[in-house]
Amino acid sequence: MNSARPQCTAYLTADDYRRVVITGLGAISPLGLTVNDMWAGLCAGACGIKKITAFDPAGFDCQLAGQVPDYKIQEYVPKSHRKAVKLMSKDIELAVVAAKEAMTDSGLVTKGIDPEKINVTPERMAINMGAGLISCDVVEMAPAVAASIADGKFDMRKWGKDGLDLVTPLWLLKYLPNMLACHIGIIHDIEGPSNTITCAEVAGYIAIAEAAEIIARGSSDIALAGGAESKINPVLIMRQCLIKRATTQHNDDSEAACRPFDAEASGSVFGDGGGIVVLENLDNAIKRGARIYAEIIGTGQSTSINPAYEHIESDGYGLTIAIENAIAQANISPKDIDLIIPHGVGIPQDDAAEAKAIEAAMGTETKRIPVWPTKSMLSNTGAACGGLDVIAAVCAMRDSLIPAAKNCTKKAAECNLNIVKEAVKADIRCILCCGYTYGGQTAAVILKKFEN
Amino acid sequence: MTHDGKNERVVITGMGIICPLGHDVETMWQAVLAGKSGAAKTTIFDASTFPTTFSSEVKDYDFTKFTKNPNLHKDGNRGSKFAVGAAVQACKQAGIDVETDTPADGIDRKRMGIYLGAGEGAANHEAFFGAIAAGWDNQTNQMDWTKWAHTAAVEMKAMHELEQEANMPAAHIAMLTGARGPVRSCLTACAASTQSVGEATMIIRRGGADVVIAGGAHSMIHPLGITGFSRLTALSRRNDSPETASRPFSASRDGFVIGEGAAIVILESLDSAKKRGVKILAEVIGYGSSSDAFRITDMHEEGRGAIQAMTRALADAGISCGDVNYINTHGTSTSENDSIETKAIKAVFKEKAKNTPASSVKSTLGHLIGAAGAAELITCVLAIRDNIVPPTMNLNDPAPELDLDYVPNKPRKMQVDIAMNESFGFGGQNNVVIIKRFREN
Numbered sequence: 095m096n097s098a099r100p101q102c103t104a105y106l107t108a109d110d111y112r113r114v115v116i117t118g119l120g121a122i123s124p125l126g127l128t129v130n131d132m133w134a135g136l137c138a139g140a141c142g143i144k145k146i147t148a149f150d151p152a153g154f155d156c157q158l159a160g161q162v163p164d165y166k167i168q169e170y171v172p173k174s175h176r177k178a179v180k181l182m183s184k185d186i187e188l189a190v191v192a193a194k195e196a197m198t199d200s201g202l203v204t205k206g207i208d209p210e211k212i213n214v215t216p217e218r219m220a221i222n223m224g225a226g227l228i229s230c231d232v233v234e235m236a237p238a239v240a241a242s243i244a245d246g247k248f249d250m251r252k253w254g255k256d257g258l259d260l261v262t263p264l265w266l267l268k269y270l271p272n273m274l275a276c277h278i279g280i281i282h283d284i285e286g287p288s289n290t291i292t293c294a295e296v297a298g299y300i301a302i303a304e305a306a307e308i309i310a311r312g313s314s315d316i317a318l319a320g321g322a323e324s325k326i327n328p329v330l331i332m333r334q335c336l337i338k339r340a341t342t343q344h345n346d347d348s349e350a351a352c353r354p355f356d357a358e359a360s361g362s363v364f365g366d367g368g369g370i371v372v373l374e375n376l377d378n379a380i381k382r383g384a385r386i387y388a389e390i391i392g393t394g395q396s397t398s399i400n401p402a403y404e405h406i407e408s409d410g411y412g413l414t415i416a417i418e419n420a421i422a423q424a425n426i427s428p429k430d431i432d433l434i435i436p437h438g439v440g441i442p443q444d445d446a447a448e449a450k451a452i453e454a455a456m457g458t459e460t461k462r463i464p465v466w467p468t469k470s471m472l473s474n475t476g477a478a479c480g481g482l483d484v485i486a487a488v489c490a491m492r493d494s495l496i497p498a499a500k501n502c503t504k505k506a507a508e509c510n511l512n513i514v515k516e517a518v519k520a521d522i523r524c525i526l527c528c529g530y531t532y533g534g535q536t537a538a539v540i541l542k543k544f545e546n
Numbered sequence: 547m548t549h550d551g552k553n554e555r556v557v558i559t560g561m562g563i564i565c566p567l568g569h570d571v572e573t574m575w576q577a578v579l580a581g582k583s584g585a586a587k588t589t590i591f592d593a594s595t596f597p598t599t600f601s602s603e604v605k606d607y608d609f610t611k612f613t614k615n616p617n618l619h620k621d622g623n624r625g626s627k628f629a630v631g632a633a634v635q636a637c638k639q640a641g642i643d644v645e646t647d648t649p650a651d652g653i654d655r656k657r658m659g660i661y662l663g664a665g666e667g668a669a670n671h672e673a674f675f676g677a678i679a680a681g682w683d684n685q686t687n688q689m690d691w692t693k694w695a696h697t698a699a700v701e702m703k704a705m706h707e708l709e710q711e712a713n714m715p716a717a718h719i720a721m722l723t724g725a726r727g728p729v730r731s732c733l734t735a736c737a738a739s740t741q742s743v744g745e746a747t748m749i750i751r752r753g754g755a756d757v758v759i760a761g762g763a764h765s766m767i768h769p770l771g772i773t774g775f776s777r778l779t780a781l782s783r784r785n786d787s788p789e790t791a792s793r794p795f796s797a798s799r800d801g802f803v804i805g806e807g808a809a810i811v812i813l814e815s816l817d818s819a820k821k822r823g824v825k826i827l828a829e830v831i832g833y834g835s836s837s838d839a840f841r842i843t844d845m846h847e848e849g850r851g852a853i854q855a856m857t858r859a860l861a862d863a864g865i866s867c868g869d870v871n872y873i874n875t876h877g878t879s880t881s882e883n884d885s886i887e888t889k890a891i892k893a894v895f896k897e898k899a900k901n902t903p904a905s906s907v908k909s910t911l912g913h914l915i916g917a918a919g920a921a922e923l924i925t926c927v928l929a930i931r932d933n934i935v936p937p938t939m940n941l942n943d944p945a946p947e948l949d950l951d952y953v954p955n956k957p958r959k960m961q962v963d964i965a966m967n968e969s970f971g972f973g974g975q976n977n978v979v980i981i982k983r984f985r986e987n
Contacts, residue, residue, distance in 0.1 A: 102864040103751055104831065108551040111752065153695030181842050217854065221837060225733075227666050227712050230770070233689050236682040239675050248675040250769065254595030258773050266774025267842055267972070271712065272734045276973030279837040285854060288837035288975045289741055292664070292712035292733040300730055304745065311748060313835075313858075328691060329674075332698045333707040395728040397660070397720045401618055404708055415656055415726055533713040534720055535729045 103311050111310040115544060117384040118200025118372030119485045120192035120320075123472050124160030124365050128195060132482070133489040136471055137497045137517070141349040143363050143473050148326050156340035158348050159326045160365020160473025162188070170194050172206050175281050181267050182277065184366065185228045188478065189274040189322035190281065192368030196318060197282060200372040201384055204282035212283075213382075220286040220314035221279050222305035223370075224297025224321025224477040225271035229329040235261070274322055286314040291477075295437070295531035297321050298369060298480025299539050303393035305373050315378045320481025322368030325474070334364055337404045339441055339532070352474070353501040354438030354467035355445050355509045362439040365473030369481025371488075380546070387488045388541040391524075392424025398447075398534040405444055406530050410451025413536040417455035417528055420538035424524075428459035431540075432522045433496055434511075435483045437529040438467025439474050442506065448530070449509040464518065465511040466490075470500040480529055480537070487525040487541055494521055553751045557984055558827045559819050560642070560812030561924050562635025564628040566602040566805050566912055570635060574921075575928045578910045579957045581939045583789035585803050585912055590767050591671065598781040600788035601767045602805035602912025604628060614645050618721050621705035622714065623667025628808035628917070629715040629763035630722055636759065637723060640812035641824045644723050652822045659727030659755040660719050661746035663738025665916040667710040668768035673701035675769075715763040715808070727755040733916060735971030736876070738762055739809065740919030744833030744979050746813050756818040764916030765806035775804060780880060792913075793940035794877035794906035795884045795948045802878040805912030809920035811927075826984040828927045831964075832863025838974025845882055845974065849890030855976035856894045856968070863980045865964065867895045870902055870980070872935050872965040874922050877906025877952075878913055883970065888948050903960070905953040909939035919969040923979060926965035930983045934959050 121128065124142020125135030135142065142160040151157035167179055170191045182190065197204055203211045204219075242249055242257035267273060272290040279288055287308050291301040298321035305319035325331070334340040341361030344351035353359040379386055396419065398412035406412065421427065434456075436448055453460045468486055475482060490496055495517065502513045528538040563570065566584025567577035577584075584602035593599050609627040610616035612634040619630050634644060642658075643649035681694030708714070716731040728749055734741050739762025746758035766775070775781045782801035784791035792803040819826055836858065838851035845852070860867060876887055884906075892899045907925050914921050925936055934957050941954035963983045970976045 103748060103833075103862055104553055104555065104864070106553045106751070149689070150691040153692035153699075155699075178842055216839065227710060232678055232694070236678050236689060237687070239678040240682050240684050242675070243679055248672065248679050250592045250671075251595045253675070253769065253773075254593060254597075258596065258776060261773055261777050263777045263779075264843065265777055266771075267778070269774075270733075270735055270972060272971060272973050272975055273842065275734075275837070276842055276975065279839045279974065280841065283839050285837055285839045285851065287835035288734070289732055289745065289835065290734050290975070292731050293716070293729075294711055294713050304730070307748060307752070311752065328694060328698070332695065332702060333710075336699070336702055336704040337708050338704070395659075395730070396656070396726050397716070397729040399720050399724065399726070401721065403714075403717045403721070404704075412726065531713065532708065533711060533717040535713060535716065535731070 113376035113389060114306040114309045114373050115376050115379050115389045116371050116387040116488060117374045117379050118196040119488060120196030120370045121482055121485050122162050122188050122191045123367045123482055124162055127163055127165055129485055136486060139498055139500050141471050143348045143351055145348060149328055154331055155335045155342040157345045158351050158363050161326060162366045172281060181264055183228050183268045184324035185322055186274050186277050188324060188366060188368035189223060190277055192322060192370040193278045193318055196370045196372050206281035214316060216283045216285040218286055218315045219284045220305060220308050220317040221275045221284045222289045222301040222317060222319045223275040224291045224301040224480060225274045226323035226477045228269045228271055229327045230269050232328055278318060293531055293535040294533055295476050295479060296529045296535050296537050297477040299529050299537035302484060302539060303537060306390045306393060309373055309375050315375050317373045318370055319373055320370035321477035323476035323478050324366045325364035325476050326366050350501055352440040352470045354440045354470055355449060355506055355513055356502045357504040357506045359440045359442050359445060362441050362474045365475045367475030367478035367482055369478050369485050371484060386544040388491055389544050391542045392420040392540040394419025394538045396536050398530060398536060403534055404532045406447050408447050410447035412534060413448060413451035413528060413530050414454040416536040417538045420540050424540045426524060428456040430524045431463050431526050433490060433525045434463055434465045435487050435527045436465055436467050438469055440469060446506060446508040449511050453510050460510055461512055463512060464496050464514045466496055466499055466514045483527050484539060487527055491522045491525060491543055495519055555816040556747045556750045556813055556830045557816050557819050558811050558927060559814045559824045560636040560640030562632035562810045563921060563924055564604055564607060564631040565807035565921055566604055569607060569631060571924060578907055578925060578936045581910060581937055583910055584805060585788035585791055591769055593772060596772055597776045598783050599785045602803050603767060604807050619718050621709055622718050623709040624765040625664055625763040626715045626718045630718055632808040632810040633719050633722055633759055636810040636812050641822060653757055655724045655726045657727050657756040658725040659749060659758040660716050660725050660729040661742040661758050661760045662716050662731050663742040663762035663916045664712050664715040664731050665733055665764035666712050667714060669710060669770060670702060670706050671769045676701055719759055723759060725759060734975040735973060736915055736918055737969040737971035737975050737977045738916040740967060740969035740977040740979050741835060743920060743923060744835060744977055747830045747833055750813055750815050756815050758813045759810060760813050761810035761920035762917035763808035766915050767804055767806050790940045792879045792909045794879040794909050794938055795952045796941050797943045797945040799879045802880055803912040805914045807914045807917045807921060809917050809924055811920060828930055828981045829984045831982045832859040832980035834858025834862060834978045836976045840974055842973055845886045849886045851974050851976040852887060852890035852970055853893050855978040859978035859980050868898050870964050870966050871962045872929055873902055873904035874926050874965060874967045875904050875906045876968045876970045877908050879908060884948060888950055891950060899950060903935045903951050903953045905936055905938040907936050923967045926967050926981055929962045929965055933962055
């Protein structure tokens with residue numbers, strides 16, 4: 095901890111910004127409840143996408159999702175916070191589970207890990223979560239709605255008089271997006287800067303990028319960053335069906351459903367997940383002898399501008415800018431990049447735009463750099479996918495292994511990317527992770543194998 | 547970062563607002579100083595049988611008056627449309643060309659970012675409740691999802707669904723302005739737009755952008771929002787007197803008055819502002835963020851997180867509390883907030899606490915939730931400009947233990963050079979921004 099550094103960020107110079115490394119990983123995904131499960135699944139080409147069981151999907155155009163295996167949330171929450179479990183929507187649970195693994199993995203001991211052996215300073219820890227717009231539990235709401243019917247129709251006056259009182263008093267607190275960070279903050283006693291990024295499918299990357307900035311400028315030494323979201327909610331699945339982003343072609347063939355950059359791609363498949371990393375300033379990590387997974391050497395951001403903003407612009411220019419900004423901050427060139435994990439959602443026009451964006455940023459290196467999309471296996475977990483992909487990147491770097499892409503059997507015509515056909519052993523020094531969302535925001539994060 | 551490797555100073559060069567007290571900054575400011583209230587009977591939906599029947603609505607707003615390309619924003623949720631109007635005003639004041647393919651304002655669009663504290667768009671409640679009603683079997687207490695889906699697929703509309711996502715206002719501002727720098731959207735409940743201003747300041751300081759269009763946009767005046775806050779007993783129920791219902795720091799306060807709107811400030815590096823020769827309205831000198839880490843349902847009893855956010859903002863600004871001329875409080879008019887915020891101010895300001903004016907403009911504007919922080923920041927800029935502190939209205943029966951100088955019931959002429967803006971979110975996310983009258987050195 096460098097308490098001697100100036101606290102006024104106004105007077106920092108370029109040299110004062112600190113290096114930021116990743117020292118802990120936590121993942122709950124359709125491939126399992128832990129990072130190891132997810133990585134093993136990705137290496138085996140397993141698919142977490144199945145027919146929805148959380149509700150009867152027969153009436154939905156898309157009946158598939160990436161569901162996480164069953165877990166008992168009580169097992170992930172310390173006794174002191176167990177009463178609050180009833181205030182947790184699924185999104186919050188996923189975040190709490192991933193945060194616990196990340197914290198444990200880092201070797202840092204917070205109040206939530208072991209109150210007797212705390213080795214962190216709560217005021218010097220930050221939290222930055224990507225969160226979706228949490229949709230309420232429709233079944234929970236139903237009795238109140240049923241009490242508000244007049245003449246066979248929903249009646250607002252009846253709702254105000256009779257229905258409203260049937261809604262559980264603390265209902266709203268389950269669904270505010272900032273509650274992911276608040277629950278984790280309480281469990282692990284995180285009293286530093288706290289933010290919730292709500293940039294839909296790119297929220298996880300932006301949360302990680304901002305947390306890295308917070309550490310770099312000295313506002314904290316440690317941060318939990320990433321995101322979590324539960325997309326398996328009838329309202330959210332219906333929403334993606336209505337805006338025609340979900341595939342409707344593979345309801346009886348779930349393993350083949352999500353096909354990033356494939357000629358037969360027909361839409362995305364949504365799912366649940368939580369991907370959270372521990373970020374730490376390098377000095378802090380070295381001093382305590384932490385295992386350093388990777389260094390964050392560059393982040394970049396921009397936005398697509400498209401009047402049809404459910405998709406990104408056709409040339410993906412906003413994503414190109416984000417990648418270029420990250421490369422510039424990292425002070426590297428496309429020649430240095432050994433692997434790209436793209437957003438790769440399986441929506442033909444968005445995949446085509448992303449492929450063009452990456453090609454524009456990577457130039458002649460495009461043909462060389464392996465590109466490994468993960469959503470064919472993990473599904474599109476919204477605010478979780480940035481964190482999950484950063485974790486996948488770290489695992490690839492650690493094991494010097496790039497697993498094979500799944501379901502990209504014949505590349506889409508407009509895609510000139512080098513999609514990884516078969517798993518390859520390779521020394522990986524630099525990885526580019528990039529993403530975007532409906533609504534346009536784009537981001538890129540560059541990880542580097544740690545060298546002091 | 548400047549060319550000599552030092553961090554940038556960050557200034558405010560434009561402001562815009564769409565709020566219950568008007569659709570431009572000056573109208574809002576005169577109404578705030580006059581102690582007018584934006585609260586009245588709720589008209590957006592039929593709230594006549596709700597525990598709270600009033601709110602502070604934006605009235606008679608027509609976003610198409612603000613833009614040449616209204617078609618781009620026609621599907622926007624209330625917050626998105628408010629954001630468009632506020633951003634156009636702010637950009638205009640800062641000399642930023644909007645809606646032109648070849649802007650001649652000297653700002654590289656790749657160096658212009660967006661950072662909004664923005665909330666959800668309202669659900670189409672007829673479709674939302676209608677689908678539940680269609681699918682629910684009261685006898686078995688079971689949902690027939692096929693029936694639900696059948697109704698939902700017909701009643702829910704694609705763009706209305708998309709516009710419920712919280713990142714939509716940022717999408718609209720990008721389309722409006724052509725900004726291609728860092729674009730972020732955050733939602734830390736009632737603290738969101740103070741956080742957006744604070745983090746955007748940090749982006750510019752480090753050189754990540756020259757300009758950031760920052761602020762907030764939100765409307766929670768929708769059936770589910772009002773239901774949620776009503777069940778939390780957070781809203782004032784003074785249905786017989788909406789205009790006096792928001793009464794921060796008074797003994798008879800009984801909850802906040804929900805408002806809506808958008809407030810945008812143009813943050814710019816001093817270097818860029820000077821190069822462009824635009825008028826500088828104030829300088830952002832400090833930002834602090836914290837987490838209560840206490841309880842989901844309550845603020846920390848001693849205001850631990852609020853104290854930390856203030857302390858960090860002061861340290862970031864490199865000033866002491868004695869330098870602060872005015873505190874624009876979070877001051878929601880809830881029993882808990884006003885009492886804990888008072889404690890926290892006392893803990894930080896110590897003997898200076900009672901001599902530092904601390905007022906709440908929520909007594910006039912209502913609580914704009916995600917947009918509150920930025921709207922209140924604008925009143926801080928104006929307080930500095932005009933050397934006048936806006937009042938806390940409806941403060942006729944001060945609670946005994948709440949004994950700060952809340953500037954009751956009428957504005958006060960006084961020198962204001964440094965103002966502190968406080969915002970605290972449900973769940974314990976706290977943000978404080980400090981601004982200063984701009985001086986070259």
